[in-house]
Amino acid sequence: MKIVVPIMPKSLAEIVEFDVAQYAAADLIEWRVDFMPVADLNQAAQEIKAQFPNHEILFTYRTEDKAETLISADDYAALVQQFSTEFAYIDVEILKFPSIILPENAVVSYHDFTQIPQNLPEILSKMVESRATTVKFAAMPQKQSDVLRLMTETLRFSEAHPDVTLVSMAMGELGKITRVASDSFGSSWTFASVAGASAPGQLTLEEMVKFRELL
Numbered sequence: 281m282k283i284v285v286p287i288m289p290k291s292l293a294e295i296v297e298f299d300v301a302q303y304a305a306a307d308l309i310e311w312r313v314d315f316m317p318v319a320d321l322n323q324a325a326q327e328i329k330a331q332f333p334n335h336e337i338l339f340t341y342r343t344e345d346k347a348e349t350l351i352s353a354d355d356y357a358a359l360v361q362q363f364s365t366e367f368a369y370i371d372v373e374i375l376k377f378p379s380i381i382l383p384e385n386a387v388v389s390y391h392d393f394t395q396i397p398q399n400l401p402e403i404l405s406k407m408v409e410s411r412a413t414t415v416k417f418a419a420m421p422q423k424q425s426d427v428l429r430l431m432t433e434t435l436r437f438s439e440a441h442p443d444v445t446l447v448s449m450a451m452g453e454l455g456k457i458t459r460v461a462s463d464s465f466g467s468s469w470t471f472a473s474v475a476g477a478s479a480p481g482q483l484t485l486e487e488m489v490k491f492r493e494l495l
């Protein structure tokens with residue numbers, strides 16, 4: 281299972297301050313672009329690539345965790361088009377922005393910060409219809425059985441689509457088990473933090489590495 285570590289710089293100045301050595305055990309860096317002014321993204325992209333020359337980078341502009349809309353659909357599509365060629369992977373909220381032209385390195389994603397929706401299988405099916413090779417799903421369980429449901433659907437989906445890389449996780453305290461063990465049920469990436477979590481329930485990179493060694 282690949283360990284993905286998010287970085288969430290709020291300014292250009294923060295990028296040069298990263299203690300890059302702390303990220304060495306990460307398989308992939310996720311740049312959470314949505315914390316930074318859009319006007320600074322070009323320069324930030326170059327500086328981030330220079331800071332992490334040995335890592336593949338996932339470019340993510342997350343809108344689904346925000347109440348207000350900070351970016352128009354056209355601007356979102358323009359960002360995807362511009363930055364998809366600059367990074368190894370690019371996150372695309374395909375169900376929220378359905379008219380987008382999907383780049384080959386797209387990681388189509390869906391987030392629900394309140395629940396694990398009952399129509400999870402349908403959401404996964406819709407995402408795979410986009411023909412993306414990587415499908416990511418993160419949602420918030422309210423009870424233990426929600427976590428089991430996510431694991432069951434992860435297994436079902438991964439068996440039905442062996443050619444697709446599935447990334448799934450349950451967030452929060454209840455979901456932690458999915459972050460360390462869901463590769464047993466067909467999920468291929470897990471997210472862990474170095475300088476602050478980008479979602480509830482993430483373990484630190486150090487904890488994750490220890491867990492993975494034990495498992």
Ligand SMILES: O=C1C[C@@](O)(C(=O)O)C[C@@H](O)[C@@H]1O
Nearest residue numbers: 286340418449451471478479
């Ligand atoms: O899609 C995900 C997964 C995530 O939401 C998590 O729960 O670890 C964290 C986000 O930064 C990332 O874009």
